[in-house]
Amino acid sequence: MSKKANSFQTPIGTRDIQADDSARRRALSTIFAEEAALAGYGELETPIFEDIGVFQRIGEGTDVVRKEMYEFTDKGDRRMALRPEGTAAVCRAFVQQRPTTPWKVWYQGPFFRYEAPQAGRYRQFSQIGTEVLGSADADVDVEVIALASRVINRVGLSRVLLVINSIGEPEDRRNYVEVLREYLEGQMDQLDPADRDKVATHPLRVLDSKKAATRSVVDGAPVITDFLSAESRAHFDRVQEGLGALGIPFAIEPRLVRGLDYYSGTTFEFQASALEAAQNTICGGGRYNGLVEQLGGPPTPGIGFAMGVDRLLLACDAEGTFPAPDRQVEVWVVDVTDGASARDLTHLLRASGIAADRSFDSRSMRSQMKAADRSGAALAVIIGDQELADDMVAIRRLREISDQILVPRSEMVDRVRSMLPEPA
RNA sequence: GUGGCCGUAGCUCAGUUGGUUAGAGCGCCGGGUUGUGAUCCCGGAGGCCGGGGGUUCGAGUCCCCUCGGCCACCCCA
CATH class of the missing domain: 3.40.50.800 (Anticodon-binding domain)
Known part of the structure; x- marks a missing residue:
């Protein structure tokens, strides 16, 4: 609540995190660091702000770059932005440092998006994630998903659903989008009005609409998995086989499209069913085989995920697991x-x-x-x-x-x- | 950006159809004979009732604006 005129409070969508909560976050980050180290990942720290161009590569059409970035001009007249996500910065670091591949890194820290706050969504939020650059092997997809799964299990979460999809290589997707758009245009009047202009600009986004009217149209829509090239198909099959071999349960969701334009191939999400809230995706990721190139590097395949720390902890609260560690004095x-x-x-x-x-x-x-x-x-x-x-x-x-x-x-x-x- | 609900002590809240010095529980501080806690009892501090304007003899209670919170849409972790 607002106090006297001469006092201050945290900016909208930010908060102070005190002892019990911060201890819990530290515990989570310790677990993550352990699991990452066990799998051969090193921690990468990138700057909190970068040249705005780094993040614009994640998709000119996405809301994240169009209207949610904290942008500013520094004293040297450089256009900068507070990082809204981690992947683009990791790719920039890859291009700049040219490490040997496969490059396996993890990162953690605050990210910033100018949005209206609500449950599990803040303007300054916290993510922990990984990226692997330089290998297109489907077993890398499996390893990355397994790492996320390990962490989720270790915090005691049980009511979590892993959904996966393949949105194919750019050519596959172009073919699919064409057919999808045709289908949606044919059903335009059945769609929820709010979704209609997406058909022209972002037809894929119509697929994960929450509107009832749109959903019933989408239920009959063609699915991307039918448009995958033989190569994409084989990759996706190998991923499924790998998850099965490791005993990681999953569901295929052909309508799972992710919001950042750089994704291609495998995409996945861990959804917490304990969260009634709209923000039940506690971890999301996928392949992005063109991003490094867009940032001026050589063609380099990549895959990674980001976990929303705030949401993950919300899910833990909902399941009554992963309590704050004891910090009593002896x-x-x-x-x-x-x-x-x-x-x-x-x-x-x-x-x-x-x-x-x-x-x-x-x-x-x-x-x-x-x-x-x-x-x-x-x-x-x-x-x-x-x-x-x-x-x-x-x-x-x-x-x-x-x-x-x-x-x-x-x-x-x-x-x-x-x-x-x-x-x- | 759009919409709904809400804003009274550090925290959770009560405040009757607008009417005298605004309350409770918890927490905090002190005390219940001179140095001993978790129970119990007593006492105390702490609120321009989010801010501004208006209606009224009179506003925490009504109206407007504004700021902030929560939730949803949108988007995403």
């Missing part, structure tokens, strides 16, 4: 003298690898004990005037009724360690 140091002991002992505990915290501002013992209890710490280390004078500390178990023990200050770390429960 020991709370209560010091009712002048705070110097708390200062020194928390430092000592931390240096010994034990998570420790304390109260500040000379709170009363009662207040400090309350804080200790609330913190979730298993133990309280207590120092009063008596302990200080005797060079001792009291250690008390929290979260249960117990007596406290008195130990020499020099033995504190060892005693604390022995009283702490085994790390999980």
Whole structure:
């Protein structure tokens, strides 16, 4: 909500992500990094902003470049844009660095799209993804899909559907689009009015319309899979065979078209059925065999996917899985003298690898004990005037009724360690 | 960009047909005899009722504008 005129809040569609949420995101990114490393992928960091031309290559006709980019002119009069997605930047990096192929990378970070926010959609959002450049082998498609699948399984998501399709090579698609357009033009008056002008500009987009009227027309439409060349067909068959061999369930969806113009060949999406919301695609990707060339590189096949972190976590919430990790401290140091002991002992505990915290501002013992209890710490280390004078500390178990023990200050770390429960 | 719903304490909300100093729960701070928590009891801080304008003797309550939030379309992760 808007506050006083002289205060600020996050821009529309952005938010502050605090402790529990950020810890969860870090955990997800750790899982992803592990799986990527197991499959031989290295992390690639590209700039948050690039020359706007890099992103314009993802499709002059797409909304993403037409009206959703955060564009600006820098002080050197260069036209720049905040990155709206990851693939184009990875291809730019490939062209610039010319690594040996196959080049297998993964990336993570914030992306930006100027859209009206809604469930699972923000202006600054977070994606984790991979790209493989330089191999047209269908087994790469399988490997990439398997990686996404592994991550989805590891966060505990079970109600997820993998749908795949092949939209063929450009020639296949041109033939298909021609037939599709003819079909749609013949049924123009049956289509939902909102979809009619797409027939001329983006007939493929009509296929995934949500309008009931349009859907019934689309149900009878010719399917792309009937227009694939023998080569595309064989590739797609090999992908299906591979997924079957790895035990990854999937469904073929001939109407699955993806929104970015650079896609060709295999396309796929993981859809979370736990999400009632309109944004149930938690991961989407596919092949793009012409993008590197468009960015000034040699003809190079590529494939990759992007996972929407925000949506993935929404799906986890809906399934009640992947809770935020514990970030409780193990020991709370209560010091009712002048705070110097708390200062020194928390430092000592931390240096010994034990998570420790304390109260500040000379709170009363009662207040400090309350804080200790609330913190979730298993133990309280207590120092009063008596302990200080005797060079001792009291250690008390929290979260249960117990007596406290008195130990020499020099033995504190060892005693604390022995009283702490085994790390999980 | 279009449409629907909504905007009262840090959080979740209540505020009767417009009527005196705007409430609750949770949270926070302090206290319940001098140094001990999670229960209980007492007390306290904290709101120009998102902002601006209007109607009225009087507006958190009605009207307009604006900003913001949520959701949907569109698009996409």
